[in-house]
């Protein structure tokens with residue numbers, strides 16, 4: 455059973471197609487990286503999947519038409535971390551993370567114990583246990599990002615959608631984040647994560663989807679998607695690409711000389 459099935463998903467914004475005919479599935483056990491240059495349509499696609507943006511085509515969550523799901527049923531199936539990191543509530547770290555449990559309220563008895571375990575587990579995974587009593591407003595940007603991640607982890611949905619969760623995190627916490635995603639996949643859940651850091655995407659994701667001007671132009675294991683030719687064509691960069699026992703190592707090293715502009719590529 456696929457956790458996510460997108461069939462010819464399209465999004466139009468301001469009268470312009472920003473996602474065109476995206477078709478793919480995400481299976482349990484996958485950590486899928488969504489990559490592509492600025493404006494490629496990554497956020498728009500994720501917002502459509504999360505039910506926050508109108509779209510064409512069909513989206514199914516665990517083989518059920520997403521359009522027919524109530525908000526709580528959708529939230530039990532899919533946890534979404536938006537790119538926007540603003541936190542307006544004057545609450546503690548622990549209280550904010552506990553909000554991730556809201557879709558589970560009213561469930562079976564023993565819910566509170568499950569809630570406590572899910573909240574403590576999410577805090578620990580994001581290295582927040584010691585700061586759980588602190589007001590969120592007093593945290594640094596990267597610490598807040600980890601709190602918002604902990605909230606979606608506490609939701610314990612089978613599918614996690616995270617839009618640029620690594621932005622603003624230091625290297626140790628970036629790696630811890632990707633280890634967490636790999637662990638969730640290892641538990642039979644799935645992650646769809648947009649990333650600008652090609653090194654993180656290529657090393658940690660089991661599969662990559664590459665968007666270029668709204669179109670899905672590559673879908674496969676990192677080694678088949680992140681090639682010198684693709685990076686030059688889509689991103690206009692040269693890169694050092696190697697592999698070791700831990701996977702691919704990708705470091706962009708410079709811009710391709712005389713890169714064609716998107717406008718001239720269309721001619």
Ligand SMILES: Nc1ncnc2c1ncn2[C@@H]1O[C@H](COP(=O)(O)OP(=O)(O)OP(=O)(O)O)[C@@H](O)[C@H]1O
Nearest residue numbers: 467468469472490491492493494495496497498499
């Ligand atoms: N409200 C809007 N009205 C018109 N165009 C929009 C609107 N929101 C986004 N766009 C355009 O849609 C395109 C896709 O944007 P989107 O945010 O999905 O890209 P992205 O791949 O997530 O980019 P980034 O890597 O910069 O975050 C961009 O060209 C953007 O300018």
